[in-house]
Amino acid sequence: MTEKKTESKACMKAAVFYHAYEPLAIEDIPLKPLKSTDVRVRIETCSVCHTDLQFIDRGLATSKAPPLILGHEIAGVVEETGKNVTSFGVGNRVIVPATISCGKCLACKSWNETQCENLKILGNHIDGGYAEYISVDQNQLIHLPDEFPFELGSLISNVFVGALHLVYDRVNILQGETVVIFGSGGFGLSLLQMAKLKQAQVFMVDIFDWKLNIARDYGADGVLNSNKCKVCEEGVCDMIRGKADVVIETIGTPRTMVQAMNVLHKGGRLVLSGYSDNTIPFLAGRIIMDEMSLIGSVGAPMREIPDVIKLLKDRKIRWQEMISGHYPLLQINEAFNTLRMGHSIRTMVHPNQQET
Numbered sequence: 199m200t201e202k203k204t205e206s207k208a209c210m211k212a213a214v215f216y217h218a219y220e221p222l223a224i225e226d227i228p229l230k231p232l233k234s235t236d237v238r239v240r241i242e243t244c245s246v247c248h249t250d251l252q253f254i255d256r257g258l259a260t261s262k263a264p265p266l267i268l269g270h271e272i273a274g275v276v277e278e279t280g281k282n283v284t285s286f287g288v289g290n291r292v293i294v295p296a297t298i299s300c301g302k303c304l305a306c307k308s309w310n311e312t313q314c315e316n317l318k319i320l321g322n323h324i325d326g327g328y329a330e331y332i333s334v335d336q337n338q339l340i341h342l343p344d345e346f347p348f349e350l351g352s353l354i355s356n357v358f359v360g361a362l363h364l365v366y367d368r369v370n371i372l373q374g375e376t377v378v379i380f381g382s383g384g385f386g387l388s389l390l391q392m393a394k395l396k397q398a399q400v401f402m403v404d405i406f407d408w409k410l411n412i413a414r415d416y417g418a419d420g421v422l423n424s425n426k427c428k429v430c431e432e433g434v435c436d437m438i439r440g441k442a443d444v445v446i447e448t449i450g451t452p453r454t455m456v457q458a459m460n461v462l463h464k465g466g467r468l469v470l471s472g473y474s475d476n477t478i479p480f481l482a483g484r485i486i487m488d489e490m491s492l493i494g495s496v497g498a499p500m501r502e503i504p505d506v507i508k509l510l511k512d513r514k515i516r517w518q519e520m521i522s523g524h525y526p527l528l529q530i531n532e533a534f535n536t537l538r539m540g541h542s543i544r545t546m547v548h549p550n551q552q553e554t
């Protein structure tokens with residue numbers, strides 16, 4: 199184990215969220231003292247995510263009232279360790295998983311960590327990754343393999359492990375099933391690849407051809423630009439020659455959720471994973487008579503991250519094409535603009551780089 203660091207900086211730069219509809223403010227924030235089992239991580243990458251835009255652009259309330267540091271897709275290097283830290287040393291490369299579960303409640307004890315009574319999401323319940331440093335308990339870190347770049351660590355921390363959880367635990371997609379995914383963004387492309395590993399037929403719907411081209415490259419059996427068809431549902435049913443066994447909605451708008459419902463076959467499963475606080479008008483009778491299932495999926499237990507790392511080491515999942523830009527922390531608001539304009543799959547913020 200590398201030696202523990204003795205002296206350290208007193209302050210760090212962070213992008214702070216104060217109010218919705220305003221850009222994040224770059225500020226100097228005092229570093230928190232480390233508890234004995236805490237690890238301070240120097241953040242190398244934190245990718246910007248649509249969830250952040252729900253807070254900034256749509257006024258969705260964060261669980262902790264602002265001021266708050268957003269950002270939950272984090273990878274970096276151990277900078278400093280508390281005196282009782284045994285699993286990590288200074289210089290270790292790490293993934294910081296997006297959610298922290300308590301390990302003590304009934305949900306945690308029954309392997310349902312995503313429903314933990316005390317669940318904390320970084321950049322929502324507690325400060326997140328748009329900052330030079332974050333400190334977390336040593337049990338909340340995973341080693342990032344040396345051959346994996348930090349960008350990949352950020353993808354693993356949230357979208358890849360979240361997709362694995364949805365496809366394998368929540369829905370259990372079966373071989374030969376027809377799956378339609380609304381949204382060819384970071385999460386959609388991750389789901390596509392996981393569902394292909396299950397040997398499903400997977401079809402992608404989006405409004406950007408360039409994102410759909412990546413989906414096709416990643417093995418989609420068909421793609422549809424819903425802006426180019428009169429009625430989205432008709433376009434989807436033509437493409438898949440019938441209706442779907444599983445539809446996964448990753449966008450989170452009422453319109454796409456209803457469209458997703460409408461392309462489901464009898465007995466189908468509708469999976470909602472694009473966060474929304476809207477009420478969705480569904481015909482209850484259809485859910486009953488067609489025996490449909492409505493499934494929610496959020497995040498993933500961190501114990502599933504090693505499974506994702508194995509898939510990546512075995513080259514079962516591709517990712518390079520998903521990285522669409524790099525920004526230093528000072529330009530984080532520009533990074534969000536790329537997301538707003540649909541120019542981004544995953545844009546990386548590098549809090550410890552002055553320029554990119």
Ligand SMILES: [Zn+2]
Pocket residue numbers: 247248249270271356
């Ligand atoms: Zn995210």
Ligand SMILES: [Zn+2]
Pocket residue numbers: 299300301302303304305306307313314315316317
């Ligand atoms: Zn718990």
